[in-house]
Amino acid sequence: MRRFKPDPGAPPPTRAQRGTWPLTVPAVAQLLAEGLELPAGPLVLVGENGSGKSTVMELLAVTLGLNPEGGSVNTRFSTRASEPESQGLVVERSPGASRWGVFLRDETLHGLYSYLESLPGGPDVDYHALSHGEAFLEVLTRRARGGGTYLLDEPDAALSFGGSLALVSVLLDLAAAGAQVVVATHSPVVAALPGAQLLEVGDWGLRPARWEDLELTRSWRHFLDEPAAYLRHLR
Template identity: 45%
Template sequence: MIIERAYAHVASGDDREWPWSVPCVRDLLANGLRFTAPVTFLVGENGSGKSTLVEALAEGFGLDPWGGSHDWRYASHRAKSALGERIRFDAAPRGRQMLSSWSARKGFFLRAETALNALEREGFAPDSVSHGEGFLEAFRWKFLKPGLYVMDEPEAALSFASCLELLGHIDQLVKSGGQVVCATHSPLLTALPGADIVEIGEHGMRRVAWDELALVDHWRRYLGDPQSYLRHVLG
């Protein structure tokens, strides 16, 4: 692992404004976020703050906030977010050298809406492959070395089979010394053995087992009886 804990501080009185008012960010300010496994999944509804959190983690580590690596920027005109400016890390033993030197930090931030653009600007030509295949090519091409790899909903472009392949790439990455923090809605990805799952919501942040996740429960119910959900949304 590279990092053991992320934390941030803000001046008293400012914590009533966004993003400090978001429950998961308030929890980060109060308690920090500990990483206890090489893969951490952040799970929550739209608007819960998980994307705000993973972007700040990427920014704090020095990764391109629009998606990309520490070595290259294509959004350098964009200032860091308020949370990204303040976030700090406690290093794991293997990550002390990386965190002690800005130039030594390695990793990649993969966000669904800008992934292929970031890859193209870093030298990969995705035009000859599908959107989903381009995502997988990112893992084959950029997710190789020890470092921090942050992802925001990578399942957005992937089929069921491609999500399974993605899990294989993540497994190989952590065996090579990488650490992954991933925001996701996918019950398939979060089933990765040994992964830590943090559920984000109005409560802030809490660790849960895979089979206790609300999203897993909803998918089970929906697949078992779609009409029990559809009758509430279809005229």
């Protein structure tokens, strides 16, 4: 894929639509107005809770035709629809680009595992019997086919420090095999993914950033240097 871009044939949003979710989220409004250029390497979105990272990821998944609750291109299940519908984005692909895609969301993994168990023959692995982090890495690696697009929304929620490093290793292998990787994360480990372009998400929308300048990185560094400076304000 080269970029997500506004559909020239879609009607512009009405004033009423611009005043309702998800267009009230600055990152979403920017995405729908300007589109999103995809780098040659991985793309990592970083921002606070409520900044719009997950909504952006959901819109990208819906635009690609992926199940909004997660899974690969052929996965179809639903528990409770809470994702935004298609908002007039289209994908521009290079000729011959792979249509394979995977969308994994931490908050819907239980439903995905149950769906996989319900398929004829069931999965090769009992995901529910694994730890949260083990199951996430297992389902990702079993769907890693090299090419295609991999959207991961807050995978670090399932992972320890070591698990985050293992995820980075998997993502590096995917990128080396020609896959496109987009990750939304709260982890400075995942955000340090070598070769990745970083976008910081917030009230400003989406803006390029360097790892060492991220608020995420600065906050973790200061906290680890002197946790008492933060914790004393919580009492």
